[in-house]
Amino acid sequence: MLLMACFVLAASWAFAQEARIIAIEGKVVVRQNAASDWTRSAVGMALTKESQVKTADNGTCTLSFDAENKALLTIQPGAQVTLESILPGSVFLKEGRVFSLIKNLKQIKKFEVKTPTAVSGARGTGWLTEFSEGRSTVTCFDDVVHVASLDDAGKIINERDISEGVGVEVRRESMGGMRGMRNEMREIKEISREHREQWREFVHGMEKVAPNTVREVAIKEKRAEAKERMHEKSGDKRGDRQKDGNKREDGRDRKDMGDRGRGEKGDYRKDDANRQDGQGGKDGMQKPMDTRQTGDVRDIGMGNRDAAGQQDFMRDEQMRMQGNRDKFEQQRMEQKKEMMQQQQKQGNPKGPGTGNPNNPPPGGGGGGNPNNPPPKP
Numbered sequence: 001m002l003l004m005a006c007f008v009l010a011a012s013w014a015f016a017q018e019a020r021i022i023a024i025e026g027k028v029v030v031r032q033n034a035a036s037d038w039t040r041s042a043v044g045m046a047l048t049k050e051s052q053v054k055t056a057d058n059g060t061c062t063l064s065f066d067a068e069n070k071a072l073l074t075i076q077p078g079a080q081v082t083l084e085s086i087l088p089g090s091v092f093l094k095e096g097r098v099f100s101l102i103k104n105l106k107q108i109k110k111f112e113v114k115t116p117t118a119v120s121g122a123r124g125t126g127w128l129t130e131f132s133e134g135r136s137t138v139t140c141f142d143d144v145v146h147v148a149s150l151d152d153a154g155k156i157i158n159e160r161d162i163s164e165g166v167g168v169e170v171r172r173e174s175m176g177g178m179r180g181m182r183n184e185m186r187e188i189k190e191i192s193r194e195h196r197e198q199w200r201e202f203v204h205g206m207e208k209v210a211p212n213t214v215r216e217v218a219i220k221e222k223r224a225e226a227k228e229r230m231h232e233k234s235g236d237k238r239g240d241r242q243k244d245g246n247k248r249e250d251g252r253d254r255k256d257m258g259d260r261g262r263g264e265k266g267d268y269r270k271d272d273a274n275r276q277d278g279q280g281g282k283d284g285m286q287k288p289m290d291t292r293q294t295g296d297v298r299d300i301g302m303g304n305r306d307a308a309g310q311q312d313f314m315r316d317e318q319m320r321m322q323g324n325r326d327k328f329e330q331q332r333m334e335q336k337k338e339m340m341q342q343q344q345k346q347g348n349p350k351g352p353g354t355g356n357p358n359n360p361p362p363g364g365g366g367g368g369n370p371n372n373p374p375p376k377p
Helices: 002-015 193-209 211-286 289-293 307-346
Strands: 018-025 028-031 046-048 052-055 060-064 071-075 080-085 090-102 111-114 118-122 125-132 135-142 144-150 156-163 167-174 181-188
Touching: 018 028, 018 193, 052 060, 060 193, 071 193, 090 118, 090 193, 090 211, 118 125, 118 135, 125 144, 125 193, 135 144, 135 156, 135 193, 144 167, 144 181, 156 167, 156 181, 193 211
Parallel strands: 090 111
Antiparallel strands: 018 046, 018 060, 028 052, 052 080, 060 071, 071 090, 080 090, 090 125, 111 118, 118 144, 125 135, 135 167, 144 156, 167 181
């Protein structure tokens, strides 16, 4: 009887129109339909058609849509979903993002996730569905996902399959003129690193609750992660080698620039010396004769002075030479005055007894003037 009861319960679960919660983190609330109140969720809680699940900013919730846990849906923080159907599985994502992992469905023909602008589904794959600010994004991480864009009435506009590592974005765009707006689909050719890491976290979390379902995916992701690390290491090594090469090139360039700079500096010095020699020769030819005679011959050394500096220098030099002439003239006059003073001390050669008729010597004597004979004794 007990065995029969277990068989009946398993059969009823396999064909019942309900899903159940198999994992919860943080704050998650549920309600059975739009008219009922929100209540706290619990692991093992059954959900039926029209049930709604809402996660807080720190909450996640994983749902299973079959007894073998081959149809899994993880609702990410800040999201809200409505279960539109259990068999086949179908959920409506009002806001936020959900990860879906489906493996070898038999009784459930197809599992799909809908948003206001797109629908994505598959029988055996893993993907991420997002909806925010009127834009839907579907990213495939495993196998192939079928994606279709919808109009405002929920009818399919266009559809396509996307393979692993590819994503599509559906957003409203103008059709031009008076035709209004339309939900257009655009391909995302590269998955972001953040999305890849979030997918791996989801897979690692599912290993605890559904190890048989995620085994193959987990192994593949671990291999891919190891391969990425190897590429990063090799890329770092290449980058280091490139940096070393750049440093060596920079060193060689600096050395060449230094050599050229030293050579040019030496040429500049030679040119300056030649110009100074030439200018010095000219200046030597242009010096006044008075300066050469007094022995005050100096190398003016004009060098590289500009025109204004040369004029100032020449003016100063002329003033200096004029000062030398004045000083020389003063010295000559002083010497002449000293000579006259010495002659006066020694006696005036043109004094008495020199034959001046107008100045006879005292006491008589022949002055040589017949009109002025000497007095008689």
